[in-house]
Amino acid sequence: MARQPRLILPGYPHHIIQRGNNRQLTFHHRGDREWMLQLLQEYAEQEGVDIHAYVLMSNHYHLLATPRNDTGLSKLMQAVGRRYVQGFNRVHQRTGTLWEGRFKAAPIQTERYLLACMVYIDLNPVRAGLVARAADYAWSSHAHYIGLRNDTWLKPHALYWELGNTPFAREAAYAELVNQGVSPQQQAALTRSTLKAWALGDEDFVAHLQSQTPRRLRPGAAGRPFKAKS
Numbered sequence: 001m002a003r004q005p006r007l008i009l010p011g012y013p014h015h016i017i018q019r020g021n022n023r024q025l026t027f028h029h030r031g032d033r034e035w036m037l038q039l040l041q042e043y044a045e046q047e048g049v050d051i052h053a054y055v056l057m058s059n060h061y062h063l064l065a066t067p068r069n070d071t072g073l074s075k076l077m078q079a080v081g082r083r084y085v086q087g088f089n090r091v092h093q094r095t096g097t098l099w100e101g102r103f104k105a106a107p108i109q110t111e112r113y114l115l116a117c118m119v120y121i122d123l124n125p126v127r128a129g130l131v132a133r134a135a136d137y138a139w140s141s142h143a144h145y146i147g148l149r150n151d152t153w154l155k156p157h158a159l160y161w162e163l164g165n166t167p168f169a170r171e172a173a174y175a176e177l178v179n180q181g182v183s184p185q186q187q188a189a190l191t192r193s194t195l196k197a198w199a200l201g202d203e204d205f206v207a208h209l210q211s212q213t214p215r216r217l218r219p220g221a222a223g224r225p226f227k228a229k230s
Helices: 030-047 072-092 110-122 167-180 184-196 203-210
Strands: 014-019 049-056 060-067 104-107
Touching: 014 072, 014 184, 030 049, 030 060, 030 072, 049 072, 049 110, 060 072, 060 110, 104 184, 110 167, 110 184
Parallel strands: none
Antiparallel strands: 014 060, 014 104, 049 060
16 A cells, blocks of 8 residues: 655644664764754754754654745755764664654644643653653753753744743743643644644644645544544
């Protein structure tokens, strides 16, 4: 069965996952992670992609990003993936593939899921048992959004700016969102939609997107349509 074309729509935030092949380690030490962040910064600017949030785990990473054109996100991921593997293989004296095929991506409804996706990304290290609090993990955008670090290359989304009228107010409000966490339903929806490459949002949102592309945005008649829960 032929796979569907990747679903990337400019102007909409996308949740992106790239995994290591056979769950192998993709980041061994600090230098690997710094190299990845350097590449993301370089190619996001070059390809017209606003990266809002990220987390680098041991064998995969997540991004929340909005492409400003039709091809930018794919070009970003291809260039970063290729150059990262070249450097990774050289440093670790290895050959061969590193990534598990194509990256996974899904557009998400901004008002309903963008902040939830940021929180979901920040809490990955907590769910994995690596740290007790999101603030204790160095390799995510969480520290930037609560005022502990300034990642100048990140592009905060307008919804983040609406959390408060001052930097302190925004940081405190966002820290509270992370403290509250995401519901099991939101977590499952964010994971499933991205791995299956389906749009995530309410019926009106999906219908609006469907008018812009011939590519199916939800599972077809062979299965019961997936209904996201808030």
